[in-house]
Amino acid sequence: MQANRPRGLSVGMQVSFNPAADVEAAMLQAATAIGLDCARFAPEVRTADPKHGDFQANGVLAFAKREKQNPRALAEKLVAALDAVTRERYDVTIAGPGFINFALKPAALLTWLRAFASRDALKSGAATAYAGKTWVVDYSSPNTAKQMHVGHLRSAVIGEAICRLVAFSGANVIRDNHLGDWGTQFGKLIYGYKRWADPAALEREPIEELERLYKAGNDATPDGSPALDEAREELVKLQSGNPESLALWKTFTEVSQRAFDSIYTRLGIKFDHYLGESFYNDKLDRVYNELTELKIADVSDGALVVFHDEIPRFARNAERPNPFMVRKADGASGYASTDLATALYRSEHFKADGIAIVTDFRQGDHFEQLFLTVKKWFGAKNYHLPELHHVSFGAVTGEDGKALKTRDGGTIKLKSLLDEAEERAYAVVSEKNAELPEAERRAIANIVGVGSVQYADLSQNRSSNYVFSWDKMLSLEGNTAPYLLYAVARIHSIFRKAGVKPGEAETAAASLETPAEISLARKLVKFADAIRLATDTLRPHFLSLYLYELASEYSSFNNADKVLVDDPAIRARRLLLCARTLLVLETGLDLLGLRTLQRM
RNA sequence: GCGAGCGUAGCACAAUGGAUAGUGUAGCGGCCUCCGAAGCCGUCGAUCCGGGUUCGACUCCCGGCGCUCGCACCA
Structure with a gap:
């Protein structure tokens, strides 16, 4: 999955949503111009550490090594062959053994800021990557007749963020809640x-x-x-x-559904389908029949199972065999069979190009076996095979590193966890902003409280366990929801004071000048890269980290340069920066599933 | 026992094989006649151990150690 990879030549055209695509194209064109074999040369353009530039092309080093050329000399030839538009747009330098650095000039930054002035503009820039694709995202998936508890939090929060990211990149996303609604x-x-x-x-x-x-x-x-x-x-x-x-x-089922819905509403989640395990009851015989007919499944100890001999730990002669249990010896179905039927349904009925299943890492073996089986089965039958992703995540632990429990060792209900988040947020808001009316403080606390829980989860790499800490997630400092929401509220506050709406009063902006202005603009331009990285890896924390760095960059700018100054040109360009920061923060937070505030 | 994931400053985290390993918190020192100080600026401090591959390794490979988890009819 390498969506949104730079492709085609866009040199000389309008600046791209992701300028790295322009740089990549320009490098390839330069390589052709000096007679390099482009089949063997990859420019390897990536975002750079700001102290080196905005983008860097590292491919020269590997290529020169392979071709036994001097990398530095080759870099110089390539840079000399770059087209005029690229040279006008970027300061290009060569550093070290042959890194080529591209720094956007202030005028080019301004061009980008003018081109991407609305959520629709951002989306149309991003939406080429997954255009025409259908993705089924399977997340949350609680058991009916039980309350959702803290163990269900990560799947719901991460799953929803993934839905929004993939949809923003242009896919048709189907949100499917695979309820555990059938079983012993x-x-x-x-x-x-x-x-x-x-x-x-x-x-x-x-x-x-x-x-x-x-x-x-x-x-x-x-x-x-x-x-x-x-x-x-x-x-x-x-x-x-x-x-x-x-x-x-x-x-x-109905009673459960109502209880689930009240949680989903608070988390901003709306499913398209609730196709639980029961839905696949009448679709299991086909699974048994086809797997048997294809000799993918065998009978072992009376059960219908699949071994994968190419993977030692799933092989039939493994020390402790670990077969994929399609049908139990007593004839009953298990989750393996429903998951197989589910994969088929998603391929045939939804025409899925991608399936992402968001569950904890403990089910890793199960999904590896499931995917191996599906690939063999669909391959043999020539069925449409979607990309299959197990989006796994670690455990939520207390500060002692053990699974999170209530004080008396019980399971923490998701409902009471969200209630507590809102209560704690209410206490903080009331302390910081006692003069606001109570109803408004409550409304703020709901958004800050739930957002803090969501963001704490989304701001770190889903693969590792995460330590649940009220104090850290509700803190106003550091990479937290309150810090980001505060930055958003402050920008709204400036527009209130200025008496204009975001997007207005910016036409007089001429050129960016101060270090803080340029630094902020350079960060804004990298939104595209953050989206691509988070989406392609199905890891929302890349977007979270970007938004935090953007908010931090904005705070520095806000501290260094006063926005509402008398000089109309300066005021206009700073209002423009405020408006775009607000747009990117609000769009990005929405993609993570958070609501934002105008005042907090 | 076999297997998987994780291991980065006191603590919590980041780093798409690239440049001097980033950030927050805690500690220390500054900044409010100035758009929200819930903020900003500075400073101190780290890659579990041992090999290997590479021009270049936190990242990839091999061997240890530690933590978490999984291993036949629960999901």
């Missing part, structure tokens, strides 16, 4: 429900009551007990379509 737990739940259901409690706190009934059912059915046989009987009745059982199950 429903036998025990129905068993408990029929004996101990409390109608008043079901009315008042339906999910909590279902959890209590499941627990009661589970406690009453220990291994080997006659009660367990009864619970299994309930499961058989449900799976064979008994109307009474199905009606109960349907109620459980």
Whole structure:
């Protein structure tokens, strides 16, 4: 997946959304001009450390080495062959053994800022990368009849950010909540429900009551007990379509859905589909039949399984065999079979070009086996094979490094976690801005509180575990949601004071002059690169980090250069910088799933 | 036992094989007659250990060590 890679020649045309694309094209053109074999020469243009420039081309070093040429001399020849537009737009220098550095000149920076003046302009710049692609994103996926807890947080937050990023890059995104709505737990739940259901409690706190009934059912059915046989009987009745059982199950699903929706609303999530495991019930036979017919699956100890002999740990002769369990020995389906049916449905029905499944890293083996199996199966049948991504993430831990629990060792419910975030944010807002009316402080606290929880997760590499800390995520300092939201609020404040809207009163802007102005503009131009990196790697933290650095750059600018000065040209160009910073921050935060504020 | 992920300043994090490894916090020192000081500026401080590949390694490979997790009918 190398979307948004520089392609084609755009030299001499309008500046690109991602100027690195222009540099790449110009380098290739220069290489051709001096007779280099472009099949063997890759310019390797990337964003540079600001002290070296905006972009750097590193490809000369590797190429010169391979061709036994002097890299420095080759770099000089290439630079001399660069076209006039590029030379006009960039200060080009050669450094060290043969790095070629490109620094945008202030006039070129201004051109970019004028060209990308709205969210639509940014989107149309970004949207070429995944244009025409359909992506299914499978995230959140809680079990029905249970409350969402802290373990469901990362999938929901990271998954939503990925949906927005991929959509911004031009894909048609299908948000699919693969609910755990079918399985052995429903036998025990129905068993408990029929004996101990409390109608008043079901009315008042339906999910909590279902959890209590499941627990009661589970406690009453220990291994080997006659009660367990009864619970299994309930499961058989449900799976064979008994109307009474199905009606109960349907109620459980609806009650669960309402509870989930209230969480999703707070997190700004709206699914297109809730195709849970139950949806695939009638699609499993085809999986069994085709895998058997193709001899991809074997019967082992009575179960239908797939071994992948090319991967030692999934091979049939492994020390401890770890087969992919398609159908259990008792004939029941497992999650492997529903996941296989799901992959097929997404390929055939949604025509998916990409599938991203957002679950924790512990399921890594499962998805590796799933993807191996899908590739063999689809390959043999000539089915359309989407890109398959397991978007995995680490655990949420307490400050002791262990899984996050309540003080008394219980599971933290997502609802109470979000409540606490809002309460804590309310306390901070009330302290900092006591003069605001209470209703406004509440509204601010909701956005800051939930945003802080989301951002804490999104600001770090999803692969590692993350340490949950209220104090850090709600802090006003450092790479946090409050810091970013504060920067946004301050910019709005300047426009209020100026009496103009963002985007207005900037036509008189002539050229950027001060170091702080230029530094901020250079950061703004790199938005495209941050989007590309975050999207292609499915790692939102690259965008978070960029936004934080942008906000930090803005704060320095805001401190160094007064915006609302009398000189109309200076005022106009600084208002322009404020407007674009605001646009990029608000667009970027929205892509992460955060709401922003005009005042906080 | 086998396997996977992770290991970067006191703490929490970043680094798309590139230049002197960035940032926050904590510590120290500055900046409010000035658009929001919830801010800005300066300073101190780190790649788990040992080999290898490369012009160049936090990054890739091999061997250790540590933490977390997974290993047949739960998802």
